[in-house]
Amino acid sequence: MTSEFGCDREEEVVRAFAVGELSGQLAEHCESCDNCREVIHVSRVLKKIAGETKSQVPAAGFVWWQSRLRHKQSTEQRLARVMSLARAATVTVSALGLVAWAIVHRSDIGVGLREVGSSVAQWSSPNTASSVLALAYITMLLLVINIVLTVRAHVSNRRG
Numbered sequence: 001m002t003s004e005f006g007c008d009r010e011e012e013v014v015r016a017f018a019v020g021e022l023s024g025q026l027a028e029h030c031e032s033c034d035n036c037r038e039v040i041h042v043s044r045v046l047k048k049i050a051g052e053t054k055s056q057v058p059a060a061g062f063v064w065w066q067s068r069l070r071h072k073q074s075t076e077q078r079l080a081r082v083m084s085l086a087r088a089a090t091v092t093v094s095a096l097g098l099v100a101w102a103i104v105h106r107s108d109i110g111v112g113l114r115e116v117g118s119s120v121a122q123w124s125s126p127n128t129a130s131s132v133l134a135l136a137y138i139t140m141l142l143l144v145i146n147i148v149l150t151v152r153a154h155v156s157n158r159r160g
């Protein structure tokens with residue numbers, strides 16, 4: 001069964017050796033077949049190397065866990081980047097909107113600012129007494145209206 005280009009049973013031998021079931025007829029074949037003897041030899045060397053490096057190769061679960069962790073971290077980093085971008089976009093849009101609104105309503109804002117400024121000037125001026133007096137009058141007026149309404153309600157209840 002030996003030929004220049006290997007052996008027909010080579011694949012069978014490799015598979016049997018890999019699972020540790022090289023026995024019987026196949027083992028006998030390997031005794032007589034140079035090709036398969038060579039294949040077994042190479043397989044043994046490879047197995048030895050694999051056994052020596054086994055302790056240095058981390059367990060599959062650990063590798064999987066590490067890749068999961070890396071993936072999770074990169075996902076979180078991506079998410080953080082997207083979030084910061086979204087925040088920046090929101091701030092930019094808000095600022096642009098505010099600017100646009102200010103441009104459209106610039107006359108109203110001017111009037112409003114003037115009003116606020118004048119009222120602030122009024123309150124901060126030494127002539128605040130009149131304003132305080134007006135406030136006192138309004139408060140008294142509201143109090144009087146309240147009393148009148150309460151009395152009226154009381155009287156109408158008595159009548160009814």
Ligand SMILES: [Zn+2]
Pocket residue numbers: 001002007008009010029030033034035036037
């Ligand atoms: Zn063979």
